[in-house]
Amino acid sequence: xxxxxxxxxxxxxxxxxxxxxxxxxxxxxxxxxxxxxxxxxxxxxxxxxxxxxxxxxxxxxxxxxxxxxxxxxxxxxxxxxxxxxxxxxxxxxxxxxxxxxxxxxxxxxxxxxxxxxxxxxxxxxxxxxxxxxxxxxxxxxxxxxxxxxxxxxxxxxxxxxxxxxxxxxxxxxxxxxxxxxxxxxxxxxxxxxxxxxxxxxxxxxxxxxxxxxxxxxxxxxxxxxxxxxxxxxxxxxxxxxxxxxxxxxxxxxxxxxxxxxxxxxxxxxxxxxxxxxxxxxxxxxxxxxxxxxxxxxxxxxxxxxxxxxxxxxxxxxxxxxxxxxxxxxxxxxxxxxxxxxxxxxxxxxxxxxxxxxxxxxxxxxxxxxxxxxxxxxxxxxxxxxxxxxxxxxxxxxxxxxxxxxxxxxxxxxxxxxxxxxxxxxxxxxxxxxxxxxxxxxxxxxxxxxxxxxxxxxxxxxxxxxxxxxxxxxxxxxxxxxxxxxxxxxxxxxxxxxxxxxxxxxxxxxxxxxxxxxxxxxxxxxxxxxxxxxxxxxxxxxxxxxxxxxxxxxxxxxxxxxxxxxxxxxxxxxxxxxxxxxxxx
Amino acid sequence: xxxxxxxxxxxxxxxxxxxxxxxxxxxxxxxxxxxxxxxxxxxxxxxxxxxxxxxxxxxxxxxxxxxxxxxxxxxxxxxxxxxxxxxxxxxxxxxxxxxxxxxxxxxxxxxxxxxxxxxxxxxxxxxxxxxxxxxxxxxxxxxxxxxxxxxxxxxxxxxxxxxxxxxxxxxxxxxxxxxxxxxxxxxxxxxxxxxxxxxxxxxxxxxxxxxxxxxxxxxxxxxxxxxxxxxxxxxxxxxxxxxxxxxxxxxxxxxxxxxxxxxxxxxxxxxxxxxxxxxxxxxxxxxx
Numbered sequence: 001x002x003x004x005x006x007x008x009x010x011x012x013x014x015x016x017x018x019x020x021x022x023x024x025x026x027x028x029x030x031x032x033x034x035x036x037x038x039x040x041x042x043x044x045x046x047x048x049x050x051x052x053x054x055x056x057x058x059x060x061x062x063x064x065x066x067x068x069x070x071x072x073x074x075x076x077x078x079x080x081x082x083x084x085x086x087x088x089x090x091x092x093x094x095x096x097x098x099x100x101x102x103x104x105x106x107x108x109x110x111x112x113x114x115x116x117x118x119x120x121x122x123x124x125x126x127x128x129x130x131x132x133x134x135x136x137x138x139x140x141x142x143x144x145x146x147x148x149x150x151x152x153x154x155x156x157x158x159x160x161x162x163x164x165x166x167x168x169x170x171x172x173x174x175x176x177x178x179x180x181x182x183x184x185x186x187x188x189x190x191x192x193x194x195x196x197x198x199x200x201x202x203x204x205x206x207x208x209x210x211x212x213x214x215x216x217x218x219x220x221x222x223x224x225x226x227x228x229x230x231x232x233x234x235x236x237x238x239x240x241x242x243x244x245x246x247x248x249x250x251x252x253x254x255x256x257x258x259x260x261x262x263x264x265x266x267x268x269x270x271x272x273x274x275x276x277x278x279x280x281x282x283x284x285x286x287x288x289x290x291x292x293x294x295x296x297x298x299x300x301x302x303x304x305x306x307x308x309x310x311x312x313x314x315x316x317x318x319x320x321x322x323x324x325x326x327x328x329x330x331x332x333x334x335x336x337x338x339x340x341x342x343x344x345x346x347x348x349x350x351x352x353x354x355x356x357x358x359x360x361x362x363x364x365x366x367x368x369x370x371x372x373x374x375x376x377x378x379x380x381x382x383x384x385x386x387x388x389x390x391x392x393x394x395x396x397x398x399x400x401x402x403x404x405x406x407x408x409x410x411x412x413x414x415x416x417x418x419x420x421x422x423x424x425x426x427x428x429x430x431x432x433x434x435x436x437x438x439x440x441x442x443x444x445x446x447x448x449x450x451x452x453x454x455x456x457x458x459x460x461x462x463x464x465x466x467x468x469x470x471x472x473x474x475x476x477x478x479x480x481x482x483x484x485x486x487x488x489x490x491x492x493x494x495x496x497x498x499x500x501x502x503x504x505x506x507x508x509x510x511x512x513x514x515x516x517x518x519x520x521x522x523x524x525x526x527x528x529x530x531x532x533x534x535x536x537x538x539x540x541x542x543x544x545x546x547x548x549x550x551x552x553x554x555x556x557x558x559x560x561x562x563x564x565x566x567x568x569x570x571x572x573x574x575x576x577x578x579x580x581x582x583x584x
Numbered sequence: 585x586x587x588x589x590x591x592x593x594x595x596x597x598x599x600x601x602x603x604x605x606x607x608x609x610x611x612x613x614x615x616x617x618x619x620x621x622x623x624x625x626x627x628x629x630x631x632x633x634x635x636x637x638x639x640x641x642x643x644x645x646x647x648x649x650x651x652x653x654x655x656x657x658x659x660x661x662x663x664x665x666x667x668x669x670x671x672x673x674x675x676x677x678x679x680x681x682x683x684x685x686x687x688x689x690x691x692x693x694x695x696x697x698x699x700x701x702x703x704x705x706x707x708x709x710x711x712x713x714x715x716x717x718x719x720x721x722x723x724x725x726x727x728x729x730x731x732x733x734x735x736x737x738x739x740x741x742x743x744x745x746x747x748x749x750x751x752x753x754x755x756x757x758x759x760x761x762x763x764x765x766x767x768x769x770x771x772x773x774x775x776x777x778x779x780x781x782x783x784x785x786x787x788x789x790x791x792x793x794x795x796x797x798x799x800x801x802x803x804x805x806x807x808x809x810x811x812x813x814x815x816x817x818x819x820x821x822x823x824x825x826x827x828x829x830x831x832x833x834x835x836x837x838x839x840x841x842x843x844x845x846x847x848x849x850x851x852x853x854x855x856x857x858x859x860x861x862x863x864x865x866x867x868x869x870x871x872x
Contacts, residue, residue, distance in 0.1 A: 199871035209867060215857025218663050220656070237867070239846025242855060244663060249689040253656040256649065260629070260660025263647060264668070265853040268660065286650050377868065379861045386857075401593055401643055419853065420627045420645035420661065421668050428640050430648035439595065439640065440648075 001191045003057060005140070006065045009132065010051030010082060011074030013041060020072070020129035021052030024136065025371060026150045028056050029200045031142075032193035036488065037371035038064045038565065043225065043309045049077045054371075058193040062337060062372060062488025066569040069188055070139060071108070072132050074115070076100060083108070091188070093135050093177070095128065111135075111180050118172050127169040134173020141186025144170055199338075199374045203367035203485075204271075206338040206374065207297055208233035210345025211269055215384055217243035218268035220257035222250055222276060225309050226365045227299040230271040251276035255283035255296065262293045263429065265389070265419035267349050271297035274316050275306065281324045284358050288328025289431045291407065291415070291454065293352035297345075297361045299368040300484070302563050311563030312365045314484055315536035317544065320360045321513045327451070329355070329458045332513040334362040336468065336487035338374035340510060341367065346382060347463055354387030355414060355457045362512060364535065366485035366565045385462075388416045395424040403427040403437030409449050413456030458514045466511035467519045470494065473503040478575075479527035480506040481520075483541055485565065486533050492568045493575070509541070515548040524551045531575060537561040588617040591626070593643040599634055604755035604781030604792075608702050609641050611758050612671060615765035616644070621669050629658040631674030631683065634709045635702035635781070638673050652683025655690045655699065662697050665851045666841060669769060670697040676717040677707055680736050684716075690774055691745040696839040698768040698775045701738070704783035705790050712786040722789060739820045739831060742776045743813060748834040749775035750816065752827060754799055755782060756792055760828060767830055773839045780828075795826075802829030811835075 009020045018039070025035050036055045042048040053068070055061050068085040071078070073094040079102065086092065086108035094100035095115040102110045113135050119127035130151075137144060147170050155162045178185050201209075208230045211219075219238065221231040235245045248254045254270040261268035272280070277298045287294035300316045302308025320332045331351050335344040345361055352359040395404070395418070406427040408415040415436075418425035428438035433450060435441040470491065471479075478497065480490045487508050497504045507523050509516065524530055530551055532542035539557040546552050558574050560566055591613035599605050616626055626644035630636040632651035639646030645668075649657045658672035679687045679701045690699065706724065707713040713726035717738070721730040742750045749771040753761035761779060768775030780795050800823050802808050809815055816832035841847055848855065859867075 197872055199868060201871040205871060212867065213859060213864060215855075215859075217852040217855060218660070220660060239844075241859070242846060242848025242850075243852060244841075244844045244847050246659070246663070246693070248656065249685050252653060253686055253689070256653040256656040257660035257663075259649075260647075260657035260662075261664040261852075262660075263657070264661040264664030266664035266855075267857065268664065282650050283653070286653075290647075374871075379864050382858070382864075384857050403593075419665075421625060421665055421853075423622070423624045426624055426643060426645055428646045428648065430640065430646075431650055432648060438646075 001189050002069065003191060004061070004065070005056040005070070005188065005190050006053070006068045007056065007070045007136065008051055008053040008068050008082060009072040009074070010049065010078030012046070013044060013048045013050040014046035015074060016126065016129045017050050017052055017074070020132060021054060023129070023150055023154065024133050025054055025200065027142070027146045029198065029373060030149060031146060032195040032198070033058060033190070034061045034198070034373040035200060035371065036061045036063065036373070038366065039369055041310050049081055051078060051082065056190065058191060060373070063492050063568060064565065066567040070136060072136065073100060074128070079103070091139065093132065111177065113173070113176055113180070115173070118176065119169055122165050122169055122172070127166060130166050130169035131173035134170035135177035137170070138174045138177035138181060138185060139188040141189045144174060199376065200371060201338055201374055202229060202369050202371050203338060203341045203363055204229035204299065204369065205233060206341035207271070207345050207361060207363065210342040211349070212237055212241070213382055214267060214346040214349035216267045216269060216349065217241060218258070218261040218266050219245045219270065220248050220254040220268065221245065221270045222248050222254050222272065224273045224276050226301055226368045227271045227273050227297060230297060251279040252283060255280040255294070256286070259283060259287050259292050259294050263420065267353070269295040269297065271299065273299050273301045274303045277316065277319065277323070284330070285324035285326060285328055286431045287358040288324065288330060288454070290429045291356040292429070293356055294358040295348050295352050295361065296358065297363060300362065300364040308563045312485070312565045313535050313561060313563065314364050315540065315561070316362065317512065317536070317540040320362055321544070327455070329357045329455050330513065331355070331357065331359045331461055332362055333359065333463065334483040334510060334512050336367065336484050336508050336510065338372050339377065340468070342377055343381065344510060350383070350385040351461060351463065353389065354385055354462065355460060356387070356417060357457060362484065364484040370485065388414050390416050390418045390422070390425070395422065397424045403439065405436040406438050407434060407436045407450065407453070409436060409453045412460045413453045414460070461511070461514060463511045466516035468508040468510055469506070469523070471505040471507065471523060473505055474526060475503065476505040476527040477503045477529065478505070479523055479530045480504065481509065481530060481532045481541065481545060482534060483509045483512060486535070489566045489568055489571055490533060493571055496568065496572060512544070515544060517548050520545065520549050524549050524554070528554065530555045531558060531578070532556070533558045533566060533571065535560050535565070586617050586620060586622060588613040590623050591616050591643050593641065595641055597641050598637060600785050602784040603634070604704060604783070605635055605638065605702050607755035607758050607761065608700060608779055608781055609638055611753070611761040611765050612700065613642060614762040615769060616669070618762065618766050619769050625667070626669045626671065627661060629654045629661065629670065629672045631678035633675040633677055633707070635673065635675035636678065652678050652681070653686065654678065655683060655686040658697050659690060659693070659695045662695050663841070663852065665853045667851050671700060671769070672697060673700040673702065676701060676703040676705060676715050680716040680738060688741065688745050691742055691747045691776055694746070694748055694773045694837065694840045696772055696774070696841060698765065699777065700765065701778045702781040703738070703778050704781050704787055706783050706787040708783045708786050719789070737825055738778050739825050740817065743817050743820065743832060747776050747832065748773040748837045750832040751775070751777045751830045753777060753779045754795055754828050755779060756796065757828065760801070764830060771833065772835070773837060798826045800827050802827055802831065
């Protein structure tokens with residue numbers, strides 16, 4: 001029996017590859033397995049190779065394995081592009097329709113199954129994906145009853161006949177495959193899972209759900225890969241809470257509308273990717289200067305410019321920390337799992353209001369779009385903090401029409417915040433340097449007082465667990481450091497290296513800026529080598545780490561910027577090469 | 585009773601003596617008083633440039649944003665608090681150059697707010713460069729040989745972009761301008777108001793006298809029907825945009841907010857942020 005299953009379906013974009021993966025995943029999820037998915041896709045609607053790789057096992061999984069156990073191919077390209085991931089224990093299931101050819105050096109056997117033909121005989125070739133799922137279930141020896149619930153849910157509203165036909169397609173796929181397999185039937189059976197019902201979602205779902213739970217009532221956004229799902233979720237759900245989403249004319253409007261709404265006292269945000277964030281930079285400065293809360297999600301993708309719009313990268317880090325001209329206080333947080341994406345989003349809204357500044361939620365394509373199993377979110381952990389917001393309080397009238405001190409210099413740098421509409425609290429807000437009441441002022445003493453006041457706020461960031469730590473060793477040979485979606489691959493590699501006798505610690509940074517120096521300093525000090533693993537070319541996180549914590553003599557960097565996520569075996573090889581080079 | 589004096593504050597404007605913007609400020613203050621709103625129920629959102637300073641010169645909530653982006657800030661605010669009266673304002677550079685995209689889309693979107701453009705056909709604060717509203721051949725520091733590009737036509741643009749309220753005023757006629765802004769505030773939708781607000785320092789062509797000579801008041805045009813869009817486009821074209829008054833108004837068109845599915849009747853700002861455990865669990869079900 002398999003400890004974990006690595007399954008991939010591939011074909012032309014627009015022919016149902018995504019839904020094949022979706023249906024298979026839903027079924028495995030209902031059996032209580034943990035799943036983690038990776039989508040290979042291109043920036044076009046139809047045509048071009050696409051595939052969906054899913055790892056299934058009874059324990060938490062947050063990375064895609066290097067190898068494949070089962071490859072389901074709807075075209076020759078799928079075989080040609082992916083067969084190198086196959087071993088002698090793997091298998092190809094290929095649609096007879098395209099007369100598949102197995103490459104000479106392919107290690108895995110190929111079974112040719114008439115997916116399309118069976119589907120067409122049942123009424124429509126569109127059901128070929130169900131036939132393929134049926135064939136897969138023969139390899140895994142799955143009870144087809146598992147699929148009944150899933151098919152009911154997806155096709156139920158189309159009527160019982162459609163449900164029936166799809167179930168027949170699964171059955172026939174199973175039967176044809178079983179016949180071909182003979183006594184190999186069920187050879188790829190997975191060890192049993194606990195049958196518990198868990199959530200299965202993409203990171204963007206977790207972020208959107210977090211925003212809604214945090215009390216967001218307004219979103220302004222412009223569509224972009226890989227962020228659009230956040231807006232789409234809010235469009236579906238905000239009407240249930242009286243709120244609204246505006247799809248704006250551009251990202252500048254999105255960010256400034258969100259600022260306007262926050263100024264009005266409503267939690268509002270926007271979500272985009274690198275190109276959108278570049279356009280929002282001036283607005284981010286406005287939020288910082290006018291001390292209006294603002295939350296922006298940056299789902300990183302391959303840059304620069306249009307770059308690799310559908311590929312994984314983590315290269316916006318520096319821009320998110322430093323971006324906008326001049327100096328403002330800004331908080332950058334980077335969740336690495338579905339659960340963190342949910343709770344960190346809530347934290348982002350709390351911090352934005354408490355400290356009255358912009359907060360960037362940094363994600364990456366793999367976290368945003370990769371489907372993963374998530375343990376239930378604990379309602380009792382949801383907390384809403386609004387800081388020094390003055391609500392439902394009588395403010396004494398001023399005789400001389402002097403303005404409310406909205407930018408009062410205080411100990412922690414945070415001033416009382418009143419909302420437009422409040423009687424006797426009129427004040428001015430401007431991106432021009434201003435005094436405590438918001439009136440423009442160029443006076444040197446005022447400039448220093450206001451600049452110091454704003455920057456001081458960064459010393460008061462209340463963030464729960466700024467670093468995820470799995471540090472079993474007081475003195476480690478290696479400390480792995482990463483952020484966002486590299487969490488799973490580093491967890492996996494840490495265990496592998498420990499089993500080989502090395503002392504390996506792992507720290508994943510959740511609060512990127514201000515950098516958690518106190519948390520990281522001892523970990524770096526107590527490691528022989530610090531291996532920073534990140535999806536970019538210049539080692540941005542490694543540089544941030546060195547800048548804040550030092551350790552120039554021991555920080556080494558593994559980078560990857562080919563558009564794909566790190567894989568455990570590949571990374572193990574890279575790390576060992578580093579060690580062999582006398583770096584350790 | 586609220587009077588225009590309640591909308592005055594103790595800040596001295598830094599505009600040049602004689603600047604058209606003084607009258608726009610006064611007209612907004614009078615219009616707000618006439619409508620009967622309290623200063624704290626008004627928010628003036630402005631852009632950047634000489635005109636952008638206006639949000640600091642009116643005793644009301646004021647937000648001086650970034651160049652060209654007064655409109656999205658104003659729209660976000662209005663979405664958050666529908667009970668507030670929101671006036672966005674800025675110059676012709678703000679609304680027709682850097683922020684033109686927002687102008688057109690705000691007009692299309694029809695969120696209930698009032699937009700006042702102080703149109704002086706020149707860049708003043710940067711000391712005299714051409715504007716999208718400068719006439720062809722207009723000589724400035726940036727167009728020493730005369731502007732090559734034709735002047736942008738804001739009224740025609742608004743009328744063909746689905747505007748529900750289009751008007752134009754002139755700084756010299758505070759009475760008419762006040763009435764226009766008042767009508768704009770009362771209009772249930774986006775009101776677009778362009779105001780000829782002469783720059784006495786850098787525009788020696790489009791002066792107060794020049795406008796007095798060339799402007800036609802629509803109230804003087806016999807039988808003019810401002811509910812007829814075709815007629816509006818015609819009168820604007822015939823007069824090469826040099827008209828004042830309410831050019832077009834569609835009182836039937838619902839505002840954006842009136843059409844948003846599920847949008848709460850009470851202002852969003854008054855909502856309780858925390859959702860119940862039951863609501864939360866229902867949301868989680870989508871992912872099970």
